Amino acid sequence: MPDRRRNSPAPLALALYGLLAGSALGVLEVHWWMRGASDPSVLRRAARFAWQEAALLGALGFLLFAVAGLVSVLGARWKWRSARDGSLPVALGTLFTELLALAALVGLGHRLARHSVTIRGFLLLLIALAAVLAGWCVARRTAHLPGGPIARALRSRRFALGSLVLFLAILVVRGTAAMPHREGPLAPQGPPGPAGPNVALIVIDTLRADALGCMGGEAATPNLDALAARGTLFEEALAPSSWTLPATGSLFTSTQPWRHGLEDFGRRLDPDLPTLPERLSGSGWRTRAVVANPFVNERAGFARGFELFDVYDHEFERRFLAARLFGAALEVAGLFRDPSRALLPRLASGYPFLASRLSFYVLDEDVNARVARYAPPPTPNDAPIQDFLYAHYVAPHTPYLEHPLRFLKKGLPLEERNVEALRVRYLGEVEETDRAVGELLEMLSEDTIVIVTADHGEEFLEHGRFEHGHGLHREVLHVPLIIAGPGLASGKRVETPVSLVDVAPTILELCGIDLPESFEGISLADRLDPDAGADALPSRLLFSETASQSLTPGRRFFAVEDGSHKLIRERTAAGAAIEESLFEIASDRAEHTPVAGDPPAALAAALDAYEARAATRRATQGEAVSDEELERMNALGYVDEGKR
Known part of the structure; x- marks a missing residue:
């Protein structure tokens, strides 16, 4: 009779080997994916990725191997046929069953989630039975495994523990040290710049202007209201687009979306256009960004000019095995479906790669914690630091969650x-961001110029839709704009319409930096002078557009307003007319009732020219342009009739 004990692993030793195998796999996986990474924010968190993936996969390995060890003990005790020469075959069969089930979960989880609960349960049962059958076959085929060094090692708790300790020591000494970058404070680079103010640009994603208390809104926003009271509030600030990428691109470049080119996912800011952080960095300002919206990333061109650019890049993190396993489990459980992309917001914000689709929701207090972590260090001899901070909060974005947050929360x-419940939750998110902004303001030095605005607003069926990016009405374009700082006007309200393209010129003039010729906006610095009049900005046309074929497939929207009228046009993706609406702003601020008749000739001509310039750029980039647009471009002199 063979010695059954020679071929029987100890459950605890087996579990320790599982911890070792999972941890090693986690580190190797992160090293593999980091090979082609270039995003500074991803590289900076490489060591953290390695530790977290090692911990998560190590814990999973410990659990899987421990279960295999316990099943093998039961098999030996109950005298299963596969365990007649020892329990190792049962352990191997159980591990194979577990790994096969996990592979099926990752590979088929998304498809399973499409079915009803009943069908999903039936399919899960079939997968489980198939995995058990496959594991049984493995156990039977390995039932006569001879004893040897492997079997002896699997019985030795001491050897297993020693191997684990050795691996962890190697990981500490070499593992994370091989990663490209680490998280940490902003390292000093070069001498301090010329005398100038510190600047904090705070962007609150999806914030309607009419939600704030200082704008007559229902949300309790004492910190933003107080900032407006000690600064200047621009009551009619408009975004040049109704969703994040084009609007933020315009904020950085002071150009319209068609010109900077970031009109849809997968595109980048025009590299030939200078950006606000590039101008500040080139003039001696220390530039850092902490961003909660994962689409505002290095791939889209937003990191240009920043010494430190920190954003959770969920597109990169979703590759990790821990994220894929966790996301698949949530999908199969029915907890990972629209409308909620943030069922576990606290877990997602602390370990965003666990569930990549959840990482869109980053808690505002985590933004503040990262701002504090990356604070500029003291300079030699206490020399002044000219600091530019870009902080981008995202709480008001969907999903709208109730506060205080629970561990498991659905939108x-x-x-x-x-709609009313959603509106209430949205206002609650605005209030949560107001608290975070208040905390951030306390972290800033007293000589900081603070600019608070939003990339776009939000819609609650005012024009038949939810969220944003689907049109150009007031609720998605009207955003707050507050500017406050030492030596600037306080308690001032400006009624003349302004645009987000005016923010970058204003900041550069306040810092004493020349404006690039490419900037299309105007500086509002004169309006911030305490001795300036109440409202003397020039009257002008303000344009907006949204052309994302991801958000509005087959359609493009263009709009222009002059202070008294607003003209909105909806076109096909190729430029053919669909609908045109004219509104009288003074009598119909909410834009509910279109005005009959033709629009003012000057307004229509201005929008014609704007659309023609946008179409010209699309044509140069090889995009489809309709015959109607070609006629309009030719009439305005943008194309040569002979080259059509």
Whole structure:
């Protein structure tokens, strides 16, 4: 009779080997994916990725191997046929069953989630039975494994523990040291710049202007209200687009979306256009960004000019095995479906790669913690630091969650029956961001010029839709704009319409930096002078557009307003006319009732020219342009009739 004990692993030793195998796999996986990474924010968190992936996969390995060890003990005790020469075959069969089930979960989880609960349960049962059958076959085929060094090692707790300790020591000494960068404070680079103010640009994603208390809104926003009271509030600030990428691109470049080119996902800011952080960095300002919206990333061109650019890049992090396993489990459980992309917000913000689709929701207090972590260090001899901070909060963005947050929290479906409840939750998110902004303001030095604005607003069925990016009405374009700082006007309100393209010129003039010729906006610095009049900005045309074929497939929207009228045009993706609406702003601020008749000739001509310039750029980039647009471009002199 063979010695059954020679071929029987100890459950604890097996579990320790699982911890070792999982941790090693986690480190190797992160090293593999980091090979082609270039995003500074990703590289900076490489060591953290390695530790977290090692811990998560190590814990998973410990659990899987421990279960295999316990099943093998039961098999030996109950005298299973596969365990007649020892329990190692049962352990191997159980491990194979577990790994096969996990592979099926990752590979088929998204497809399983499409089915009803009943069908999903039936399919899961079939997968489980198939995995058990496969594991049984493995156990039977390995039932006569001879004893040897491997079997002896699997019985030795001491050897397993020693191997684990050795691996962890190697990981500490060499593992994370091989990573490209680490998280940490902003390292000093070069001498301090010329005398100038510190600047903090705070962007609150998806914040309607009419939500703030200082704008007559229902949300309790004492910190933003107080900032407006000690600064200048621009009551009619408009975004040049109704969603994040083009609007933020315009904020950085002071150009319209068609010109900077970031009109859709997968595109980048025009590299030939100078950006606000590039101008500040080139003039001696220390530049850092902490961003909660994962789409505002290095791939889109937003990191240009920043010494430190920190954003959770969920597109990179979703590759990790821990994220894929966790996301698949949530999908199969029915907890990972629209309308909520943030069922576990605290877990997602602390370990965003666990569930990549959840990482869109980053808690505002985590933004503040990262700002504090990356604070500029003291300079030699206490020399002044000219610091530019760009902080981008995202709490008001969907999903709208109730506060205080619980560990497991679902958003409400975006349906008409829930519109009032959704609005209440949205206002609660605005209040949460106001608290975070108040904390951030306390962290800033007293000589900091603070600019608070939003990339766009939000819609609650005012024009038949939820969220944003689907049109150009007031609720998605009207954003707050507050500018306050030492030596600037306080308690001032400006009624003349302004645009987000005016923010970058204003900041550069306040810092004493020349404006690039490419900037299209105007500086508002004169309006911030305490001795300036109440409202003397020039009257001008303000344009907006949204052309994302991801958000509005087959359609493009263009709009222009002059202070009294607003003209909105909807076109096909190729430029053919669909609908045109004219509104009288003074009598119909909410833009509910279109005006009959033709629009003012000057307004229509201005929008014609704007659309023609946008179409010209699309044509030069090889995009489809309709015959109608070609006629309009030719009439305005943008194309040569002979080259059509």
